[in-house]
Amino acid sequence: MAGLQLLAGPSALSQIRRHGLRPELFSQLLAASGGPKFLGLANLDKYLFSEFFNARQQPLHTLGASSGAWRLACLPQTDSNGAYDRLVEAYIGQAYQGRPRPTEVATKVKSIVSHLLGANGAAALMRHPKIHHHVVVCRARHLNRHPQPSLLLAGLLIAAVTNAIHRPWLAHSFDRVLVSPAGVNYPPFNRVADLPTTQTHYDQANLEQVLLATGSIPLVLAGVDAIKALPPGRYFDGGITDYHFKLDLGAATGLTLYPHFYPHMSPGWFDKSLPWRRHAKAFDRALVLAPTPEFTAKLPLGKLPDRTDFKHLDTATRQRYWQQAVAQSQQLADEFDQAIRRPDIAVTPLF
Numbered sequence: 121m122a123g124l125q126l127l128a129g130p131s132a133l134s135q136i137r138r139h140g141l142r143p144e145l146f147s148q149l150l151a152a153s154g155g156p157k158f159l160g161l162a163n164l165d166k167y168l169f170s171e172f173f174n175a176r177q178q179p180l181h182t183l184g185a186s187s188g189a190w191r192l193a194c195l196p197q198t199d200s201n202g203a204y205d206r207l208v209e210a211y212i213g214q215a216y217q218g219r220p221r222p223t224e225v226a227t228k229v230k231s232i233v234s235h236l237l238g239a240n241g242a243a244a245l246m247r248h249p250k251i252h253h254h255v256v257v258c259r260a261r262h263l264n265r266h267p268q269p270s271l272l273l274a275g276l277l278i279a280a281v282t283n284a285i286h287r288p289w290l291a292h293s294f295d296r297v298l299v300s301p302a303g304v305n306y307p308p309f310n311r312v313a314d315l316p317t318t319q320t321h322y323d324q325a326n327l328e329q330v331l332l333a334t335g336s337i338p339l340v341l342a343g344v345d346a347i348k349a350l351p352p353g354r355y356f357d358g359g360i361t362d363y364h365f366k367l368d369l370g371a372a373t374g375l376t377l378y379p380h381f382y383p384h385m386s387p388g389w390f391d392k393s394l395p396w397r398r399h400a401k402a403f404d405r406a407l408v409l410a411p412t413p414e415f416t417a418k419l420p421l422g423k424l425p426d427r428t429d430f431k432h433l434d435t436a437t438r439q440r441y442w443q444q445a446v447a448q449s450q451q452l453a454d455e456f457d458q459a460i461r462r463p464d465i466a467v468t469p470l471f
Contacts (some may be wrong), residue, residue, distance in 0.1 A: 124413035124455040129404035132375050135151040141460045143321045147374030151188030153359025156425035157381045158187050161445045169200040181306050185256040189334045196248035197241050210235040212442045222342040226275035227465045233331045242324045252304045256358030257333045259295040265354045272298030283390040291315050296361040306373040334358040363389045376406040383410045400471045423450050
């Protein structure tokens with residue numbers, strides 16, 4: 121049973137068929153928002169970090185939102201696999217009694233961020249000569265800034281309705297803020313036409329706050345206020361504007377590698393229930409790595425881990441299920457390793 125799909129946009133497919141699947145073809149690496157879904161890709165991520173990009177000589181720009189930003193924050197660390205293992209351990213180790221308050225979840229998530237960074241992770245992200253990690257956060261506007269849950273809920277409903285009518289209207293509710301390492305600017309990530317984008321920078325002093333903010337789901341976590349060097353305001357999950365991304369990467373020097381949960385993309389969080397917003401054509405110059413339906417069906421409960429597991433499973437059952445999903449993701453890593461060694465790489469057109 122094949123577990124991994126290799127799906128390439130037309131331009132990427134042409135280059136891969138001409139040059140083979142070589143790491144130097146890629147100048148961007150993306151990781152989407154999706155909460156615990158990343159656990160089903162964990163060993164594929166680790167393979168990419170420690171093997172595929174291990175001898176990287178050219179700059180590699182990474183972009184993530186929410187848990188995707190946490191995954192990619194492991195890559196520039198001295199021991200990327202050790203950092204990823206810390207992330208997985210802390211993420212699976214979350215435990216709550218009953219329905220937790222947003223402040224309680226925020227405390228747990230802050231611990232996850234601290235755990236994945238360890239003692240030297242922030243410094244590693246700042247000083248890595250080749251890998252530059254960019255993070256999407258969302259600055260709340262109008263009612264979405266309010267700490268009162270009822271007013272925040274009203275703001276989110278307005279955002280959902282206006283976004284469904286016309287995606288650019290989401291900018292009335294949330295600003296996209298792209299946070300890059302100090303001294304690094306990367307136009308292919310901030311030249312986006314769908315929503316206004318502000319670019320700013322992180323350093324060792326504010327990185328932990330930025331990573332906490334990008335995973336702060338409204339109503340689930342308290343937002344993050346007053347992040348140093350960012351425009352004043354309350355910040356939430358980067359997946360609100362960029363759930364699976366919709367970026368014009370035509371100006372990038374190389375291709376984009378995108379280990380993803382599905383063979384399709386929904387631009388923002390409010391678009392995931394709108395099938396007409398699903399898209400792939402923005403990824404003409406991308407290779408998407410996605411689990412096959414057959415692989416997903418063989419995971420516990422027949423799906424990737426998701427946040428509903430907190431509601432429907434007791435803590436011990438959920439943790440066993442998530443650990444099993446991590447273990448089964450080794451198949452994806454093994455199949456990618458086999459694919460790059462074949463002279464006739466099996467790559468399917470993305471669209």
